[in-house]
Amino acid sequence: MAWKKLYILGAGSYGKIYYAVKIDSYGLCASVAAVKCADIRRSISLQLEAQILTTLKGCPYVVQFFGANVNIDDGTYNLFLEYACGGSLHDLIINSKKGMIKMSELEVGFYAYQLLKGIQHVHKKGWIHCDIKPANILVFDNASECNMHKLKLADFGLSLKVGNGMRHPTRTPSSNRGTLLYAPPESLTYGFHGKAYDIWSLGCTVAEMMTGTHVWIYHDATDLQCKIRNENPVIPSNVSEIARDFLYKCFIKDPRRRWTSKQLLKHPFIQQALCNYSMPETQGQTTRVNSFCCQISVPEKDFINSLVETSLRIRNKIAKAFIGCC
Numbered sequence: 001m002a003w004k005k006l007y008i009l010g011a012g013s014y015g016k017i018y019y020a021v022k023i024d025s026y027g028l029c030a031s032v033a034a035v036k037c038a039d040i041r042r043s044i045s046l047q048l049e050a051q052i053l054t055t056l057k058g059c060p061y062v063v064q065f066f067g068a069n070v071n072i073d074d075g076t077y078n079l080f081l082e083y084a085c086g087g088s089l090h091d092l093i094i095n096s097k098k099g100m101i102k103m104s105e106l107e108v109g110f111y112a113y114q115l116l117k118g119i120q121h122v123h124k125k126g127w128i129h130c131d132i133k134p135a136n137i138l139v140f141d142n143a144s145e146c147n148m149h150k151l152k153l154a155d156f157g158l159s160l161k162v163g164n165g166m167r168h169p170t171r172t173p174s175s176n177r178g179t180l181l182y183a184p185p186e187s188l189t190y191g192f193h194g195k196a197y198d199i200w201s202l203g204c205t206v207a208e209m210m211t212g213t214h215v216w217i218y219h220d221a222t223d224l225q226c227k228i229r230n231e232n233p234v235i236p237s238n239v240s241e242i243a244r245d246f247l248y249k250c251f252i253k254d255p256r257r258r259w260t261s262k263q264l265l266k267h268p269f270i271q272q273a274l275c276n277y278s279m280p281e282t283q284g285q286t287t288r289v290n291s292f293c294c295q296i297s298v299p300e301k302d303f304i305n306s307l308v309e310t311s312l313r314i315r316n317k318i319a320k321a322f323i324g325c326c
């Protein structure tokens with residue numbers, strides 16, 4: 001069965017990411033995926049990401065990896081991931097802001113729980129993500145009754161093996177690896193990248209969910225670097241004491257004293273959210289169809305998705321009829 005790329009979901013430094021479907025021998029859809037695609041000559045980071053994702057398999061809070069291949073015809077390296085129908089957490093934050101809907105602290109706590117579980121898994125497997133931020137967190141529909149989304153960590157293109165982050169491997173010692181806005185002071189001052197790196201970035205992400213804005217107010221990159229090294233992130237006055245304490249624990253300047261994912265999972269900010277929401281440990285799954293391709297607009301995407309749903313219903317009917325005959 002062949003994969004068919006239907007439209008572009010986004011683009012990164014490596015290349016493009018497509019929405020793709022797998023068509024079976026009856027011309028019907030068997031499954032859908034998001035395919036990260038790069039020119040084979042510039043695919044080293046995608047190949048590394050494939051290796052990392054292989055070691056991270058089995059965690060419901062990390063994007064599922066289906067496999068990778070080389071397409072000799074068009075000279076591309078393709079990495080197949082589960083498709084996130086809700087886009088990224090960045091989109092979710094922007095949309096909440098547009099709709100003037102502020103995420104409640106309980107909601108944020110529930111999302112922070114999922115991110116911490118993902119980070120804990122990544123760290124246990126011996127990796128540091130090094131680029132946790134809303135744009136690298138994918139949003140899925142939740143199978144449970146509660147109206148909350150399911151979040152998963154994605155984009156492991158900058159990840160490092162634990163122990164390899166004492167000094168940035170390719171740049172100067174004081175250079176930071178990930179996105180500056182989410183970087184901890186030790187990465188700028190000493191070029192140090194340990195597990196605590198991800199906790200600082202998580203703190204920035206959690207604060208952003210609460211306020212809709214970044215934790216730093218700055219003029220330019222130099223000013224931002226200076227603030228990260230010498231000042232404390234801005235935590236708005238209207239957050240609760242519990243939420244404030246959670247953020248303080250993420251923003252401890254000394255990475256050795258900064259709380260770990262295990263400690264933070266026991267924090268009252270997380271525990272009170274868990275009392276409110278239940279979390280089934282299920283993987284998000286979608287199944288869609290079509291056989292035509294490439295760059296299409298948003299209304300067309302809806303149309304394609306409805307075709308896919310119809311196709312699925314037909315496929316299920318055929319399967320039921322077939323079982324009935326046997």
Ligand SMILES: Nc1ncnc2c1ncn2[C@@H]1O[C@H](COP(=O)(O)OP(=O)(O)OP(=O)(O)O)[C@@H](O)[C@H]1O
Nearest residue numbers: 009010011012013014017034081082083084088155
């Ligand atoms: N599995 C996925 N399912 C659905 N959409 C996705 C998926 N992965 C990424 N996207 C979308 O594609 C966009 C680009 O993602 P990607 O991680 O490839 O690049 P990036 O993080 O923007 O770039 P870079 O890797 O260079 O930092 C994301 O913001 C998201 O909207």
